[in-house]
Amino acid sequence: MDIDLSLPQPAVEAAPDGAAAFALAITGSGGAGAMRAGEILLEAASRAGLYGVMTRAMGPQIRGGEAAALLRLSPAPVSAPADRFDLLIAIDWDNFTRFTEEVPLGPTSLVLADPDQGPVPQPVADAGARVLPLPCKALVRKVAGGRANMVALGAAARLLGLPLALLEDVVAAQLGRKGDEAMAANRAALALGAAAELPELPHRLSPAADRAVRWTMSGNQATGLGVLAGGVRFVAAYPITPATEVLEWLAPALAETGGVLVQAEDELAAINMAIGGAFGGVPAMTATSGPGLALMTEALGLAVASETPLVVVDVMRGGPSTGIPTKSEQSDLDIALHGMHGDAPHLVLAPNGIGDCRRTAEWAVGLAETLQTPALVLSDQAMGQARAVLPPPPPATRTPGRRVAEPGTPGYLRYVVTDDGISPMARPGTPGGAHVADGLEHTPRGAPSAAARDHAAQLAKRARKLEGFDVGPDWADAEGEGNIAILTWGSPTAAAREAAARARALGIAVRVISLRLLLPAQPDRLAALLAGVDRALVVEQSHGRQFHRYLRAFYDLPAEVEVFARPGPLPIRPGEILDRLSHWEDAR
Amino acid sequence: MNAIAPQEYKSDLKPIWCPGCGDYSVLTALAKALAELGRPREEIALVSGIGCSSRLPAYTSVYGFHGVHGRALALATGLKIARPDLTVLAAGGDGDGLSIGGNHFLHACRRNVDMTYLLMDNQVYGMTKGQASPTTAPDWCESKLTPLGPGVSPVMPLHLALASGVNFFARGFSGNPNELARLILEGIRHPGFSVIHVLSPCVTFRPEQRAWKQAVHAETVPPETEPAAALARFAADDGFATGVLFAGTRKAFMPERATRREWRDYEARFAA
Numbered sequence: 038m039d040i041d042l043s044l045p046q047p048a049v050e051a052a053p054d055g056a057a058a059f060a061l062a063i064t065g066s067g068g069a070g071a072m073r074a075g076e077i078l079l080e081a082a083s084r085a086g087l088y089g090v091m092t093r094a095m096g097p098q099i100r101g102g103e104a105a106a107l108l109r110l111s112p113a114p115v116s117a118p119a120d121r122f123d124l125l126i127a128i129d130w131d132n133f134t135r136f137t138e139e140v141p142l143g144p145t146s147l148v149l150a151d152p153d154q155g156p157v158p159q160p161v162a163d164a165g166a167r168v169l170p171l172p173c174k175a176l177v178r179k180v181a182g183g184r185a186n187m188v189a190l191g192a193a194a195r196l197l198g199l200p201l202a203l204l205e206d207v208v209a210a211q212l213g214r215k216g217d218e219a220m221a222a223n224r225a226a227l228a229l230g231a232a233a234e235l236p237e238l239p240h241r242l243s244p245a246a247d248r249a250v251r252w253t254m255s256g257n258q259a260t261g262l263g264v265l266a267g268g269v270r271f272v273a274a275y276p277i278t279p280a281t282e283v284l285e286w287l288a289p290a291l292a293e294t295g296g297v298l299v300q301a302e303d304e305l306a307a308i309n310m311a312i313g314g315a316f317g318g319v320p321a322m323t324a325t326s327g328p329g330l331a332l333m334t335e336a337l338g339l340a341v342a343s344e345t346p347l348v349v350v351d352v353m354r355g356g357p358s359t360g361i362p363t364k365s366e367q368s369d370l371d372i373a374l375h376g377m378h379g380d381a382p383h384l385v386l387a388p389n390g391i392g393d394c395r396r397t398a399e400w401a402v403g404l405a406e407t408l409q410t411p412a413l414v415l416s417d418q419a420m421g422q423a424r425a426v427l428p429p430p431p432p433a434t435r436t437p438g439r440r441v442a443e444p445g446t447p448g449y450l451r452y453v454v455t456d457d458g459i460s461p462m463a464r465p466g467t468p469g470g471a472h473v474a475d476g477l478e479h480t481p482r483g484a485p486s487a488a489a490r491d492h493a494a495q496l497a498k499r500a501r502k503l504e505g506f507d508v509g510p511d512w513a514d515a516e517g518e519g520n521i522a523i524l525t526w527g528s529p530t531a532a533a534r535e536a537a538a539r540a541r542a543l544g545i546a547v548r549v550i551s552l553r554l555l556l557p558a559q560p561d562r563l564a565a566l567l568a569g570v571d572r573a574l575v576v577e578q579s580h581g582r583q584f585h586r587y588l589r590a591f592y593d594l595p596a597e598v599e600v601f602a603r604p605g606p607l608p609i610r611p612g613e614i615l616d617r618l619s620h621w622e623d624a625r
Numbered sequence: 626m627n628a629i630a631p632q633e634y635k636s637d638l639k640p641i642w643c644p645g646c647g648d649y650s651v652l653t654a655l656a657k658a659l660a661e662l663g664r665p666r667e668e669i670a671l672v673s674g675i676g677c678s679s680r681l682p683a684y685t686s687v688y689g690f691h692g693v694h695g696r697a698l699a700l701a702t703g704l705k706i707a708r709p710d711l712t713v714l715a716a717g718g719d720g721d722g723l724s725i726g727g728n729h730f731l732h733a734c735r736r737n738v739d740m741t742y743l744l745m746d747n748q749v750y751g752m753t754k755g756q757a758s759p760t761t762a763p764d765w766c767e768s769k770l771t772p773l774g775p776g777v778s779p780v781m782p783l784h785l786a787l788a789s790g791v792n793f794f795a796r797g798f799s800g801n802p803n804e805l806a807r808l809i810l811e812g813i814r815h816p817g818f819s820v821i822h823v824l825s826p827c828v829t830f831r832p833e834q835r836a837w838k839q840a841v842h843a844e845t846v847p848p849e850t851e852p853a854a855a856l857a858r859f860a861a862d863d864g865f866a867t868g869v870l871f872a873g874t875r876k877a878f879m880p881e882r883a884t885r886r887e888w889r890d891y892e893a894r895f896a897a
């Protein structure tokens with residue numbers, strides 16, 4: 038097969054189903070309102086019938102500081118990062134070079150920059166992009182109270198073909214509380230941007246013909262919704278970037294739906310509180326990021342040994358240690374899989390997209406409750422803090438839920454050894470069910486025991502619960518056919534899907550297999566999905582090839598395996614995956 | 626009201642404690658207090674960490690959770706907030722509660738959730754065979770780990786608790802289980818977080834604590850209700866005054882919860 042996969046980059050890239058997608062960035066220093074402009078544009082695009090995603094590139098400042106809103110819009114669902122940006126609007130260039138790598142530009146990119154804000158940074162010039170002036174600040178001077186970001190927004194709307202009235206509506210909805218005067222200034226500034234001298238783009242985005250329902254949410258909100266839908270009504274929280282929004286979304290939602298969120302003094306307290314809540318019969322969770330997960334590992338072992346259901350969401354960031362708190366990486370897989378002491382069978386799940394955070398989180402609650410063990414959910418900053426306009430995600434796989442002991446069960450034994458390994462849990466308050474949940478090895482009754490036979494029996498029972506459970510087909514998403522497979526997990530899945538779609542358009546059959554359930558491993562199910570595959574490209578965002586090592590430990594892989602592993606914070610882009618596939622082809 | 630005998634609150638398991646350990650009497654006092662309280666066993670939960678003292682739940686017949694070292698108060702807090710209907714107690718040693726779990730002690734005091742904590746103080750790590758704890762005197766030289774003595778000043782649980790906002794503090798002695806039972810019961814009945822500081826000798830690693838019998842003395846002045854007044858009054862406390870030393874008036878902490886909405890109402894907000 039010698040097909041040339043090294044496409045010349047068109048100004049408009051194909052989204053997964055071949056529909057046009059458009060990538061733009063709005064950047065500016067703190068207070069310039071680049072993020073707000075991006076949010077308004079995303080909402081306007083949604084109302085115009087488009088799908089889209091917005092991520093943020095930010096400096097380390099707590100408030101203000103340089104920022105870029107990175108958007109990708111399309112008539113079809115889109116969530117992968119673009120290979121290149123079609124449009125960059127720079128309200129100013131303050132510290133832009135801190136994130137040039139996150140805003141790749143090329144000869145087909147258009148850059149609109151305010152000439153009063155200094156020269157175009159070298160990397161932008163080097164990319165060969167076409168640079169045109171958009172004097173945001175000078176233009177807006179004519180408008181009392183007008184803001185430069187509204188000029189940028191007006192220009193972006195014009196280029197995208199979004200009606201100005203629509204933008205005005207969204208601005209009114211988002212900023213209307215600032216008063217009529219401010220609104221009039223915004224309207225005038227938008228009009229100035231839209232009236233600026235701008236070239237025509239080669240393509241415009243035509244809204245989708247379908248008027249299907251779209252949801253707008255961040256991955257962290259989707260995770261919050263998932264656990265709420267799964268029945269969680271007790272949350273213990275200790276803030277950490279980039280997981281805090283999961284907890285902040287849950288706090289008011291729980292308070293109105295019969296639940297409760299407690300702010301704990303640290304992660305040690307948070308997870309132990311959650312275990313206490315779950316023991317009390319209320320499905321419980323906490324959310325954290327790498328450093329917090331490290332603090333929680335002792336108590337995760339307690340949840341395994343005491344057979345207490347529990348969900349812990351880890352919104353991954355760059356590590357180890359404090360690492361890169363504001364940016365994404367898939368490097369907590371090792372600790373999630375192997376971070377516990379003792380033989381500790383537990384669940385590890387990973388959403389593979391912003392919408393999927395909802396169903397994976399819900400499923401995690403169901404699995405944890407059913408199997409009476411902790412479920413770790415590995416989301417990441419890229420999904421968690423990105424906002425998307427997307428099709429409503431499908432509901433989670435159904436699970437039986439917690440097996441509870443009836444009042445007055447004769448001879449009730451909390452840890453009775455059963456065929457499926459699951460023993461009924463007595464909720465405190467249940468007469469005849471009093472027992473001690475114990476992290477010490479125990480007899481079926483729950484009395485501490487150091488006896489070899491009790492240890493063996495309880496270890497086997499706890500392992501059996503997970504090994505014997507039929508997780509169903511949703512453990513992984515698989516699409517496509519052919520003898521090449523991309524094996525991935527988590528947020529790079531979107532890029533893998535898009536790369537595969539583009540490869541297919543070039544006549545190369547590619548499968549994408551994205552694992553949603555990482556533990557317990559499903560070797561037979563993966564073998565079935567890999568039938569007929571002789572080459573696999575493993576795609577992951579870690580330096581240490583953690584996912585590849587996981588696959589080697591638990592699965593039989595095809596004869597030929599290539600690994601595309603790169604640490605965060607740079608996202609894995611579809612074109613890069615396509616390149617790997619094409620080099621592979623060339624080498625044959 | 627006293628329909629259930631104290632014995633009914635004990636399990637049939639034989640404690641692993643050394644003969645003469647103070648913890649036996651704590652168990653006796655607890656069973657007596659629970660019998661006085663009169664709530665059915667299944668409506669009571671006892672949470673502990675790790676240590677000789679933390680073995681307590683297994684020897685009772687109520688719901689229990691024997692967790693990890695130092696986290697009893699956190700786990701108990703979660704349980705009580707999730708299930709306000711239960712009577713929740715926590716128990717553990719001075720190492721469990723003031724060293725590895727010290728942060729939770731301080732925050733449990735200030736959070737003031739309605740539960741009762743038996744801090745079983747023997748001024749030593751019993752379970753790990755005799756090391757200094759946060760309440761050990763600086764010149765105690767019997768530990769192989771610190772043969773010259775720990776050399777640091779001990780924590781005073783009373784002062785720490787008062788400074789952190791505890792709402793009820795009583796001190797009891799395992800050698801006087803009737804008084805201890807009364808104090809535990811009072812602690813349970815007092816709203817908010819109650820600490821029962823129990824002097825419970827470790828006869829194996831601190832045999833000299835047998836002399837505590839002579840050292841303890843009942844406090845005759847009524848309990849203070851203002852933390853500042855209590856701190857002033859107990860500034861020179863010898864650590865052996867027993868009785869209710871502080872009974873505050875702070876409202877117990879319990880987050881509000883309502884069932885105004887369904888989770889689907891929240892889902893609907895995402896639809897454009």
Ligand SMILES: Cc1ncc(C[n+]2csc(CCOP(=O)(O)OP(=O)(O)O)c2C)c(N)n1
Nearest residue numbers: 675676677678694718719720721750751752
């Ligand atoms: C994380 C952890 N660190 C250390 C230990 C070992 N350990 C068990 S009990 C204990 C101290 C017990 O002392 P204390 O809490 O005062 O209780 P006592 O045995 O004196 O009743 C220690 C250090 C442990 N179980 N877990």
Ligand code: SF4
Nearest residue numbers: 643646677751827828
């Ligand atoms: S070592 Fe001390 S505290 Fe532990 S059981 Fe023996 S006497 Fe009691």
